[in-house]
Amino acid sequence: MNTDTPEALSPEARTKTVPLSSGPAGPSLDTVLNRTRAAFAATRAATPADRARWLTALADALDAAHTTLVPVAQKESHLPETRLTGELRRTTFQLRLFAERLVSGALDDVRIDHADPDWPMGPRPDIRRTTVPLGPVLVFAASNFPFAFSVAGGDTASALAAGCSVVVKAHPGHPELSRLTVTTARAALDEAGAPTDLLQLIEGEQSGVNAVRDHRIKAVGFTGSTPGGRYLFDQAAARRDPIPFYGELGSTNPVVVTSAGWAERSEEITSGFAGSLTLGSGQFCTQPGVVFVPDADAFLAALPAMSAGPMLNGRIDAGYAQSLDDLASRDGVDVAHRTPGGEGEPDVVLLRTSAGAVQSDPSLIATEVFGPASLLVAYRSLDEVEAALAGFEGTLTGTVQAGGPDDADGLRMLGLLARYAGRVIWNEWPTGVTVSDAQQHGGPWPASTAPTTTSVGTAAIQRFRRPVAFQNVPAAALPPELREP
Numbered sequence: 001m002n003t004d005t006p007e008a009l010s011p012e013a014r015t016k017t018v019p020l021s022s023g024p025a026g027p028s029l030d031t032v033l034n035r036t037r038a039a040f041a042a043t044r045a046a047t048p049a050d051r052a053r054w055l056t057a058l059a060d061a062l063d064a065a066h067t068t069l070v071p072v073a074q075k076e077s078h079l080p081e082t083r084l085t086g087e088l089r090r091t092t093f094q095l096r097l098f099a100e101r102l103v104s105g106a107l108d109d110v111r112i113d114h115a116d117p118d119w120p121m122g123p124r125p126d127i128r129r130t131t132v133p134l135g136p137v138l139v140f141a142a143s144n145f146p147f148a149f150s151v152a153g154g155d156t157a158s159a160l161a162a163g164c165s166v167v168v169k170a171h172p173g174h175p176e177l178s179r180l181t182v183t184t185a186r187a188a189l190d191e192a193g194a195p196t197d198l199l200q201l202i203e204g205e206q207s208g209v210n211a212v213r214d215h216r217i218k219a220v221g222f223t224g225s226t227p228g229g230r231y232l233f234d235q236a237a238a239r240r241d242p243i244p245f246y247g248e249l250g251s252t253n254p255v256v257v258t259s260a261g262w263a264e265r266s267e268e269i270t271s272g273f274a275g276s277l278t279l280g281s282g283q284f285c286t287q288p289g290v291v292f293v294p295d296a297d298a299f300l301a302a303l304p305a306m307s308a309g310p311m312l313n314g315r316i317d318a319g320y321a322q323s324l325d326d327l328a329s330r331d332g333v334d335v336a337h338r339t340p341g342g343e344g345e346p347d348v349v350l351l352r353t354s355a356g357a358v359q360s361d362p363s364l365i366a367t368e369v370f371g372p373a374s375l376l377v378a379y380r381s382l383d384e385v386e387a388a389l390a391g392f393e394g395t396l397t398g399t400v401q402a403g404g405p406d407d408a409d410g411l412r413m414l415g416l417l418a419r420y421a422g423r424v425i426w427n428e429w430p431t432g433v434t435v436s437d438a439q440q441h442g443g444p445w446p447a448s449t450a451p452t453t454t455s456v457g458t459a460a461i462q463r464f465r466r467p468v469a470f471q472n473v474p475a476a477a478l479p480p481e482l483r484e485p
């Protein structure tokens with residue numbers, strides 16, 4: 001089966017799109033799912049160059065619409081204009097990066113074994129392995145990235161690059177922006193000759209659940225909370241035909257400050273921490289939520305003034321207050337610092353505990369508080385840190401704040417954190433996830449439901465393609481990337 005053959009798109013596939021979104025007044029879910037199946041069938045005829053053209057057109061249209069999109073995003077998310085402008089730039093960069101890599105062939109995952117009569121386990125036939133798109137993909141948008149993890153965000157970019165059609169479940173935190181983005185995107189895709197309904201939008205919690213359960217959806221990309229992701233993952237797994245569910249979930253992103261790091265870089269560490277903690281009002285999945293420190297009192301005394309802007313919405317604000325209270329009331333935890341927020345702004349809070357308390361209750365460092373709060377864990381030795389982390393499961397990131405490159409304690413902690421984290425960081429901070437070829441954004445449960453994959457960077461494309469090996473197949477019947485000159 002060759003899904004990437006350079007046949008022309010059928011005229012039906014190029015029929016003009018009616019610019020609609022499936023909101024309360026949009027088409028039924030059944031119609032949306034039939035349309036995405038038809039769009040996927042039409043997409044099979046597209047080449048990587050076709051898909052690159054669609055992605056570039058999408059990026060151009062979003063950039064051109066920034067003066068309309070950003071104010072709506074600002075109104076719905078309460079995030080500042082500069083942040084949203086930067087996020088939109090990141091989103092269109094991401095679309096163009098996939099386009100560029102599609103054209104260069106850099107994203108092909110190809111292995112070729114020529115026939116070998118002397119292969120040690122017995123004569124070997126010609127085997128050539130590549131990947132093909134999975135089918136229609138359902139994408140759950142997150143609240144905290146109205147552009148980069150929403151309608152035209154990373155999951156959509158990688159699924160379209162992979163050759164899939166996409167249905168986005170809008171996040172209720174930015175409904176107007178979601179509708180505006182999908183209308184802009186559909187017009188651009190249409191103009192670029194993409195199949196009708198390549199990208200659609202659905203709204204409503206139950207629609208999302210029903211779509212996960214529907215046989216026409218072949219994979220799910222989810223960015224959001226651990227409980228929400230787990231529920232939907234279970235729905236996907238419980239299907240008669242279980243499908244891959246790529247959930248990027250919550251995380252506590254532990255940081256270990258070594259003694260040498262503290263002795264040599266205390267000011268740099270506390271100012272860097274304060275910036276990373278309060279960036280986006282702490283509403284980043286990579287926010288440093290747990291910090292192991294050799295001297296908690298000195299760390300607290302060295303902190304600069306901190307403040308945070310308004311939270312994304314009332315639900316997240318209430319969730320922040322609730323999870324903070326819950327963690328603060330646990331045995332061995334106290335509130336060590338609180339900067340009261342102004343009108344409509346959250347308090348910035350540091351809780352404090354000890355490595356010994358974490359050994360008794362490992363859940364202390366696994367509890368995400370989504371907002372500008374962090375848990376300081378005072379330790380007396382690195383053996384204590386290692387023992388405290390023994391009960392830990394998974395995290396998106398792990399950071400070491402060390403002295404120089406020879407800091408043996410830092411090197412030891414980096415090796416330890418790599419057991420739990422999708423990305424380990426030396427003397428920098430986990431917030432600010434660049435989009436590149438080597439990027440890894442994921443990690444063992446509960447950071448994600450799929451620790452072997454990434455949701456950021458060009459490697460994300462592989463989530464939406466599956467391997468197929470072609471054995472003893474004539475060259476004319478091979479996908480282009482498997483043919484040899």
Ligand code: NAP
Binds near residue numbers: 172
């Ligand atoms: P959320 O509340 O889990 O919502 C995400 C999406 O999932 C929404 O569309 C929501 O729909 C849907 N959903 C959640 N639970 C559901 C359920 N039981 N049934 C049906 N649909 C359900 O998360 P959020 O408010 O967007 O974001 C906050 C969380 O996202 C934080 O924990 C943060 O760490 C995490 N996050 C992770 C990453 C990452 O890359 N790992 C990035 C950003 C954010 P409805 O609202 O309509 O119910």
